[in-house]
Amino acid sequence: MLISQKRYANVKVLTLSGRIDNGTSDSFKTGLGAHVAECRAGGDRLVLDFSGVDYISSVGLRALMLAARQSREQGGTIVMAALQPVVREIFEISRFTMVFDCFPTVREALAKISPSALAAYDARTPG
Amino acid sequence: MPAVRVKFWGTRGSLPIAFDAAALKDRLASALVAASGHDVGTIEKARAWLERGPGSALSQTFGGDSPCVQLEAGAAEYVLCDLGTGARVFANRVLQRHGATSPQVFHVFMSHLHWDHIMGFPFFTPAYLPGNRIVIYGCHRELEHAFRSQHAAPFFPIPFERLGARIEFVTLAPGRPYDIAGWSVTPRRQDHSGDSYGYRFERDRRSIVYSTDSEYKLDNAADTQAATAFFRDADLVIFDAMYSLADSVSVKEDWGHSSNVVGVELCQLARAKHLVLFHHEPANNDDKIASIWRETVRLEEITRHGAPLRVSAAYDGLEIEL
Numbered sequence: 001m002l003i004s005q006k007r008y009a010n011v012k013v014l015t016l017s018g019r020i021d022n023g024t025s026d027s028f029k030t031g032l033g034a035h036v037a038e039c040r041a042g043g044d045r046l047v048l049d050f051s052g053v054d055y056i057s058s059v060g061l062r063a064l065m066l067a068a069r070q071s072r073e074q075g076g077t078i079v080m081a082a083l084q085p086v087v088r089e090i091f092e093i094s095r096f097t098m099v100f101d102c103f104p105t106v107r108e109a110l111a112k113i114s115p116s117a118l119a120a121y122d123a124r125t126p127g
Numbered sequence: 128m129p130a131v132r133v134k135f136w137g138t139r140g141s142l143p144i145a146f147d148a149a150a151l152k153d154r155l156a157s158a159l160v161a162a163s164g165h166d167v168g169t170i171e172k173a174r175a176w177l178e179r180g181p182g183s184a185l186s187q188t189f190g191g192d193s194p195c196v197q198l199e200a201g202a203a204e205y206v207l208c209d210l211g212t213g214a215r216v217f218a219n220r221v222l223q224r225h226g227a228t229s230p231q232v233f234h235v236f237m238s239h240l241h242w243d244h245i246m247g248f249p250f251f252t253p254a255y256l257p258g259n260r261i262v263i264y265g266c267h268r269e270l271e272h273a274f275r276s277q278h279a280a281p282f283f284p285i286p287f288e289r290l291g292a293r294i295e296f297v298t299l300a301p302g303r304p305y306d307i308a309g310w311s312v313t314p315r316r317q318d319h320s321g322d323s324y325g326y327r328f329e330r331d332r333r334s335i336v337y338s339t340d341s342e343y344k345l346d347n348a349a350d351t352q353a354a355t356a357f358f359r360d361a362d363l364v365i366f367d368a369m370y371s372l373a374d375s376v377s378v379k380e381d382w383g384h385s386s387n388v389v390g391v392e393l394c395q396l397a398r399a400k401h402l403v404l405f406h407h408e409p410a411n412n413d414d415k416i417a418s419i420w421r422e423t424v425r426l427e428e429i430t431r432h433g434a435p436l437r438v439s440a441a442y443d444g445l446e447i448e449l
Contacts, residue, residue, distance in 0.1 A: 022351060022396075055430065058372055058389050059345050065376045086429050093422045094372035094388045 003031040011045045011117035017052030020060030029063045036067045041075025047109045051082035081109040128331045129201030131449040137192030137213020138441040140369045140406035144191035158185045189416045190443025193243040204232040204308050208337045214247030230258035234308045237265035238339050239323035240273040249283050259292035266314050266324045271296040315357050317341035319383035333449050339367040339406045342383045358397035362449045366390040368404040387423040394436050401437040
């Protein structure tokens with residue numbers, strides 16, 4: 001499980017890659033935890049870019065729920081973007097689409113949560 | 128080898144429910160629309176259409192009795208898991224089959240003592256008949272106390288002492304196998320308020336895991352490995368899939384129940400062959416349970432990494448032969 005990050009104004013886009021399962025969930029939780037701590041009212045908003053994730057298990061979804069709970073308590077915002085079809089189905093079957101806003105693309109996620117981040121994204125992203 | 132059959136007499140969790148008037152009206156309306164243009168002009172034709180024709184799906188219901196499952200392997204003695212309200216239906220069948228004067232032996236394995244799992248016992252007719260022997264196994268120290276209390280005033284009018292059958296209580300220790308009624312039975316402690324116990328039954332190279340009222344979090348390696356070992360290569364896993372995963376890790380966390388998603392994962396890890404969704408949420412109607420079942424079948428398909436896992440949703444009256 002790899003997590004890379006890019007900042008667009010007040011939004012951090014965390015790009016995830018690989019499988020999130022029993023073998024990688026600890027590194028996923030650790031990697032995500034540092035960013036969630038800063039996801040608060042007036043702080044960073046988070047977009048999790050799932051385009052590189054081909055599977056997420058229940059323990060990975062549990063980690064996302066804990067992140068959602070923490071950020072909510074802090075007044076922060078976390079949304080999901082670019083779920084692959086299989087991962088999208090896992091989110092739907094587990095009812096996590098009722099927990100998180102899920103957007104087809106990172107750009108659409110930014111458009112929803114931060115106009116300034118969208119402007120920064122469009123300025124840096126060709127085409 | 129005798130055939131092993133598993134019969135589900137009660138599959139609903141927490142609280143028995145009825146198929147109510149509103150649900151009946153909806154079902155009848157759907158049936159009338161579906162039957163339009165078909166020859167269903169007599170009761171016989173209508174029955175045939177419902178049983179074998181396009182209307183067969185409309186004639187099914189998951190039922191509303193609380194947990195009671197029978198394991199049958201050709202032996203004379205009966206083996207049950209839990210005594211929810213499904214036990215009353217089972218008892219009626221036993222009486223129909225043997226009559227009231229033919230003594231029978233019943234071995235009952237209790238997952239735990241919450242009400243929905245014991246509330247069928249006051250209506251378990253064999254308990255009232257002299258000559259019958261009922262052996263109730265469990266791992267809770269309060270096993271006998273719970274059954275006696277349920278019969279005591281003000282809860283029930285007939286005291287336990289007036290039951291005619293010979294009733295025995297046997298406390299089992301989790302983690303060790305017992306030879307009972309032709310089965311090797313191993314209890315395992317589970318995560319549930321006040322604890323619950325799953326049972327792994329084995330005989331003639333076939334294995335059945337009964338794991339209800341258990342919250343599997345799979346959030347640490349040791350617990351996951353232990354649960355996987357308990358489920359290992361099981362021919363049938365009867366699994367508490369009461370909640371969605373999202374509910375079970377949020378608003379219903381620590382309520383002691385699991386989800387369809389975790390059921391699929393555990394069975395895949397354990398290479399189990401057949402997962403049966405069990406302990407249905409009483410708020411879910413037939414359409415909802417059927418939808419959850421279809422989604423679970425799909426989840427198994429898209430996450431499969433070995434042999435296929437068959438997925439079923441238990442209903443009152445379901446029989447599975449291994």
